Amino acid sequence: MTSAFDALRALLNQTSGLALDAEKAYLAESRLQPMMQRLDLPDLDALVTRLLSGGHADLVREVVDAMTTNETFFFRDRVPFDNFRKIILPNLLEARKDVRRIRIWCAACSTGQEPYSLAMLLDEDAQKLAGWHVEILATDLSYNAVNAAREGLYSQFEVQRGLPISLLLRYFRQEGERWRINEHLCSRIRFEVFNLLADYADLGRFDVIFCRNVLIYFDVPTKRSVLDKMARMIAPDGYLVMGAAETVVGLTNAFTPHEEHRSINVPRTASTPARGVPLRLVAG
Known part of the structure; x- marks a missing residue:
């Protein structure tokens, strides 16, 4: 799990600049769980293995989307x-x-x-x-x-x-x-x-x-x-x-x-x- 999460952190940083804290494995599991269920993947390790196997640009993009924080509102901070x-x-x-x-x-x-x-x-x-x-x-x-x-x-x-x-x-x-x-x-x-x-x-x-x-x-x-x-x-x-x-x-x-x-x-x-x-x- 730890090695899979570290690999995910490196992938996110390389592709999007996102710097995910080492303590945020729970966040990755939570946000990516629906995707893993849809793809019938048993755990994060299986998802990362697929991501790193190449030829999955759309999946990488979907993972980045899921891990991106989109908190916003009109006239935020005024x-x-x-x-x-x-x-x-x-x-x-x-x-x-x-x-x-x-x-x-x-x-x-x-x-x-x-x-x-x-x-x-x-x-x-x-x-x-x-x-x-x-x-x-x-x-x-x-x-x-x-x-x-x-x-x-x-x-x-x-x-x-x-x-x-x-x-x-x-x-x-x-x-x-x-x-x-x-x-x-x-x-x-x-x-x-x-x-x-x-x-x-x-x-x-x-x-x-x-x-x-x-x-x-x-x-x-x-x-x-x-x-x-x-x-x-x-x-x-x-x-x-x-x-x-x-x-x-x-x-x-x-x-x-x-x-x-x-x-x-x-x-x-x-x-x-x-x-x-x-x-x-x-x-x-």
Whole structure:
């Protein structure tokens, strides 16, 4: 059992960056049990043997999906969304007024609540954004999560988590016991499956990257690699938004955190102080 679990940990780390603690064998057993039953495999050892035998890419993907944590909800932790509306977006509207184009990447979108929350904020500011092209790319490692995000259909429990009733009534329609987000918001987001261990070159340049609550599942070398790759894909005056429990400190010199506004990080340039830069706060 121990050797099988260690082999599974190594496979997960190699294919997805997930760093599963050595004490989490029970978690693997629990999450993979339905799969083992469906495949008529007696235990984890048999599943890992099949995974390592080659030619089972779909099964590996299914295992990664099962082991991926997709905990999320609308406007999660609220502060990053307030910072986006009050600080990041106004600054970008000023900085990009000549090109009138903004690109946003939600790098671990899970089942879509984060990019849809951003799309709602942008729609609320539609008057300011008239004539602008704002693109949201939302990616996740999990095929199941991305498919759910594309569908945009949420349970009563999911829409009650963080979503104000006014936005529920404005942007969703009820279908039986579930709620479907409207087509206008869906059309503003491109959902794709993407592995953060992959090459980022084809993604293009971004003005804002939301990478929240995913690096906590990676080991230090993987965190550094992801952050350094993101630094190459973000505009020199762009913004990296991370989770409340995450930091760039001690991981990369490519970004520096802002001293006052939690979750905001900016690319470090020759003119960027090591301990943060002032950001213009716009009331509203």
